[in-house]
């Protein structure tokens with residue numbers, strides 16, 4: 001079973017952002033499935049998924065931040081700060097894993113990702129939807 005099932009409740013109504021969120025959840029599920037099947041010993045597959053998750057999140061954040069800057073979103077500073085904290089957290093984990101290669105960390109990461117993204121999409125992101133839509137983003 002996937003860790004997070006994509007549900008209509010996750011939809012913000014902005015197709016570009018929704019598609020990116022869907023991709024992120026799919027990557028989290030991919031990571032979780034690997035953890036669940038104990039694939040962390042195989043050919044750095046986990047490293048690959050973690051890297052993709054980190055890179056794709058950065059790409060996604062930059063999409064949102066581009067709109068914040070473009071239209072002058074009033075909560076942009078606090079929203080960008082949350083993105084920065086996320087990036088720092090992922091970096092911290094990457095370093096920790098590289099040091100001790102302890103796979104237990106992946107359970108921690110999966111749980112964090114599940115909680116973080118569920119909350120972020122439904123609260124922090126949802127808050128910008130009326131503003132972006134009022135500026136013509138669909």
Ligand SMILES: [Fe+2]
Nearest residue numbers: 064120124125
């Ligand atoms: Fe965001």
